[in-house]
Amino acid sequence: MIRKLAIAAAFMFFAGAASAEDCAAITVEDAFDLDDAAIAGLYECLGAKMAEGYAAEGDEVGSTYRSWTASQTAGAVQGAHGKRILFTYANDIAAEQYLKFAEEGVDMPVGSVLAKESISISTKKKKARPGPLFIMTKVGTDEAPETDGWLYAGLQPNGKVMKVKQSFCHDCHISWESQDALAYPVEEYRVSQ
Ligand code: HEC
Numbered sequence: 604m605i606r607k608l609a610i611a612a613a614f615m616f617f618a619g620a621a622s623a624e625d626c627a628a629i630t631v632e633d634a635f636d637l638d639d640a641a642i643a644g645l646y647e648c649l650g651a652k653m654a655e656g657y658a659a660e661g662d663e664v665g666s667t668y669r670s671w672t673a674s675q676t677a678g679a680v681q682g683a684h685g686k687r688i689l690f691t692y693a694n695d696i697a698a699e700q701y702l703k704f705a706e707e708g709v710d711m712p713v714g715s716v717l718a719k720e721s722i723s724i725s726t727k728k729k730k731a732r733p734g735p736l737f738i739m740t741k742v743g744t745d746e747a748p749e750t751d752g753w754l755y756a757g758l759q760p761n762g763k764v765m766k767v768k769q770s771f772c773h774d775c776h777i778s779w780e781s782q783d784a785l786a787y788p789v790e791e792y793r794v795s796q
Pocket residue numbers: 679680681683684689690691717718719737738739755756757767768771772773775776784785786787788789
C-alpha cells in the first residue's frame with residue numbers, strides 16, 4: 604500500500620513537472636514576437652511560482668508587492684531589462700503619481716517603491732522562467748545623493764537579494780531625468796487613469 608502510494612506520488616510529481624515545463628515552452632524566434640496570448644499563457648504557467656519565489660526569503664517587498672497597484676494591463680517585453688516580460692507594481696505612496704505617467708517635473712514622494720517582476724525568455728532554450736524582481740525605492744537625496752534619491756535593488760527568482768551596482772542602474776534610468784528617473788511601462792500596456 605505504502606509502495607503504491609509512493610509510486611503514485613512519484614508519478615504525480617513527474618506529471619506535474621512535465622506539464623510545468625510544457626507551459627513555459629516558447630516557439631517564437633525573438634522575445635518581441637511573443638503575442639498577448641502567449642504572454643498571458645506564460646503568466647498562467649509561471650505567475651504564482653514567481654511570486655512565491657520572490658517571497659521565499661521573507662523580503663518585505665518580495666512578499667507584498669503583488670497586493671500593490673498594478674501599473675499595466677498585462678506583461679510586456681521592453682528590451683532595456685534584457686529579453687524579459689516586465690510588469691511593474693507601485694506601492695501606496697507611489698501609485699497616484701506613478702500612474703499619471705507624467706513626463707515633466709516629476710518628483711516622487713519619499714517612501715515610493717516600484718517593483719517590477721520579470722519573466723526571462725531564452726529563445727535558444729525555447730523556454731521562459733522567472734527572472735529577477737527589480738526594485739526602486741525613493742529614500743531621498745540625503746541618503747542617496749549620487750542617484751537622485753533612489754535606491755536600486757533586486758531579488759533573484761529564489762528570493763535572495765541581488766548585488767546591485769547603483770551607478771549601473773541609475774546611469775540608464777537618469778535618461779528619464781524629467782520623469783524623476785522613471786521609465787514607465789510600454790505605452791500601450793499602461794493602466795489608464
Ligand atoms: C539600459 C537601461 C536600464 C538599466 C541599466 C536599468 N533599467 Fe530599470 N528600467 C529601464 C526601462 C526602459 C524601464 C521601463 C521598462 C518597462 O517597464 O517596460 C525600467 C523600469 C524599471 C523599474 C520600474 C520603474 C520605472 O522606471 O518605470 C524598476 C523598479 C527598475 N527599472 C529597476 C532597475 C534596477 C534595480 C536596475 C539595476 C539593477 C535597472 N532598473 C537597470 C531601463 C533600465
